[in-house]
Amino acid sequence: MRNNANKSVVIVEKEDNTSLLRCNGAWTLKNITEITSVLQSIFQTTDKKSNINFDISAVDEFDSAGIILLLHTVKIFKVNSNNVNISGVSNSQEKMLAMFRGEEESADTSITKRYFFLNILKTVGKNTVSVLRDIVQFIAFLGESIASLGHYILHPSSIRFKAIIKNIEEAGVRALPIVAVTSFLIGVVIAYQSAVQLEKFGANLFIVDMIAISVTRELAPLITAIVVAGRSGSSYTAQIGVMKITEEIDAMKTMSFDPFRFLVLPRIIALMIAMPLMIFFADIFGICGGMFIAEIKLNLSYAEFINRLQNVLETKHLWVGIIKAPFFAFLIATVGCFRGFQVSYSTESIGRYTTISVVNAIFLVIACDAVFSVFLTELGI
């Protein structure tokens, strides 16, 4: 026998194989936790296959949570092969029971919850499929870009020169200060680190070779690409993503403005034009950074530095750096635009896809650089 000062509980009357559960008090959300614990202890002390009779005539107040709990308890008792009855149901209670009964009885219990190992497989499978789908979609995106490039070539008048120029200004010209500062600092870092080592051997002059070749071949292109990926790649994703949420993209399609010709290609072309120039710009500042430190740390005058530079820096090194630029630019711009189109109709997805776009772009740039590095070295360039 149980009772509680609060009244909002169940009184059990046992008789042979039958338990009469007299429910009373308020079965509302406020008291649910308490009622649940009382019901649980009753459940544990009740024999299997016995008869259970709920009498709810004394319940003062039911809300939907109370009804759901009652039905849920009935279901649990039934699983335990008890014979369950509900009596003392008023008219309005009957209506509420009918409303929720259908759902409670048909509700499926999901199996996946219980199998940890299956869950891992499920996650791996899901992610694999989504990566594969991403790749397929990206290839489709590339295809469409190239098809609309074909359209550009066949109809040169449809090229959006204005948009291209605007994008060159936005992604190229405006990025010059940050590119200059970053590559100058990279020049400083390289010069500083190598100055210490070279001084030990008295090979001060070789700092010029070191800086000139490392900056022009590898560092300036990479640093520029990373800055551009963070600056322009992300903004491409966000711009196109917002246009998708506000249905501007759909509006363009209905007015037969192909988004590829109007949005994607101008961005890709602009970046492919701007990037080689930016890398050349970064080369200059990187070398200046090195020259500055060489003078301070190694007492190598600017005149000596430049004189040596002219001898060691063959133009092929410069070209090796610059030839990579259009490839980097292409990767950054296509990934940025592609991820922008993947944004779905929620504000949160803009942030998510912008992050993904920058991470993807930087990864692809570095992977592409590795391929070039191996390839060009094997060719002996």
Add this chain to the structure above:
Amino acid sequence: MKNIVINMKDIVTRFGDNLVHDRVSLTINEAEIYGLLGGSGSGKSSLLKEMIMLLRPQSGSIQVLGKDVLNISLIEAEELKQKWGVLFQSGALFSSLTVAENIGIALKEHTDLTKDFIDVIVRAKINMVGLPRYAAKLYPAELSGGMVKRASLARALAMDPKILFLDEPTSGLDPVGAEEFDQLILGLRDLLGFTVVMVTHDLDSIWNIVDRFCVLGDHKIVAQGTLDEVIKINHPVIEGFFKGARGSIRGRM
């Protein structure tokens, strides 16, 4: 004697120099469906926002469930907020959560129920508002307009509120969907016995489900009562509403 659930007295609201409410008073009784009617810009949404403490009037008094919401302690406000549910015009479902998480979040934050039982309640509520079961796992962006309304109704009803506030519940729904939604609210009100306060300018809703309503115009309430009472009053705003083409078509039927 009916229990008064909401009592607003002499409400004055001003946005800058723009006077919206000039000493507006109204009372809403327990378990009735009360409509706030008025043209665009008549301040009906502001009135609703004042009831749910999103907006503060310049002067006047508002009592909701016996609490003075303009002078309420933080703890009392917290308790009061669990006794009402609000359905916003555009749904306002949290876009980063699934439908099931949207419905369950208040239960998760405000009660100490187990996760399993919250799931049971959420499933029952999804069924209650007439959503298909697979909707539970969808994100708000993947729902149709009608489903968004139903999902946010389920969220508003998650805590078994005493009052349900609806801001233009049928806007953006087709006539059939709007009718179904009206009937859903009516059915749930009869079943669960909560009070409904709705801002609307859908004449069909006024005709079909609203018990009493008020009409706002000229910064004041120009009429308040049942449909039969209001329609007898001669006032340009009321005539505009019920004797214009749209109103009279319904009247002929």
